[in-house]
Amino acid sequence: MLYGRMAERETVERLVREARSGVSGALIVRGEPGIGKTALLNHAAETAGAGDTGNAANAVAAAGAGVGGRGIKVLRGVGVEPEADLPFAGLHLLLRPALGLLDRLPGPQQDALRGAFGLGPARGERLLVGLSVLSLLAEYAGTGGLLCVIDDAQWLDHASAEALLIAARRLDGEGVGLLFAARTPGLPAPGLPELVLGPLDDRAAAELVAGHPPDLAGRVLAEAAGNPLALLELPRSLGTARPGELPLTARLQEAFGRRLTPCPRPAVPCCCWPRRAPASWDRCSPPPARSVSPSRTPSRPRPPAWSRCVTTG
Incomplete structure (x- = not known):
């Protein structure tokens, strides 16, 4: 349950509403440990999964399964400190529910993601991996919208963070929202909007x-x-x-x-x-x-x- 944070709630809820209407966007939530970043991300995921019904139970189930409830689909990822040196470990955690749609991507993008996840020869083309992430998220969103929630993003491995930020900077009309939470000053993200959480009133x-x-x-x-x-x-x-x-x-x-x-x-x-x-x-x-x-x-x-x-x- 969130206490206060009315302006911050409205900011993340707007990201969800826009994704539902087909407008993409990204947001980095920053703050010190314990300041409420995870709670705000959970609120966004519940809002997305429950749609306009306010059904938080559906939202939690939807977020945990990587599928949509009555609202839009939700994919959840997290940076894991022991895996911070493993290329694409964080990206794999996020995209695992969507990997069944790889065949819908153009051939070079399929090969780029398969190589990143050990499903084929590694290509090593960093921009192509990021563009492939964007294409896969668009496919997974379909016509209903998608919210991707990435907590503890300061612990993402460099390859995953780079690919996600490349995708985030190129979002347009896919109906995809990318919501990151990172401790200050983790996850440098030039060019992306940020929301800095301060103390509760x-x-x-x-x-x-x-x-x-x-x-x-x-x-x-x-x-x-x-x-x-x-x-x-x-x-x-x-x-x-x-x-x-x-x-x-x-x-x-x-x-x-x-x-x-x-x-x-x-x-x-x-x-x-x-x-x-x-x-x-x-x-x-x-x-x-x-x-x-x-x-x-x-x-x-x-x-x-x-x-x-x-x-x-």
């Missing part, structure tokens, strides 16, 4: 923690700085935390653990975020003297304090 954040005791909810709101994952996870750890500690749950460690560095004060059981980390866990070390971090422009206020230093509990 105060009202939506308060709705997320409404079921907790007021004192706990108040601290979570202060520490999470509008990050939805933190709003959901911090109540599980703050209830047993010692004063001054901000422990991480397993999900938060998975999402943000790459940004942890050893704390400069070893006596304190904690880890510290580098300066470029998104929002603000800052319990181990005092903030630097300047009012903004190097990754932010001077016109913006210093972020709240949960991204530089956290205890691992």
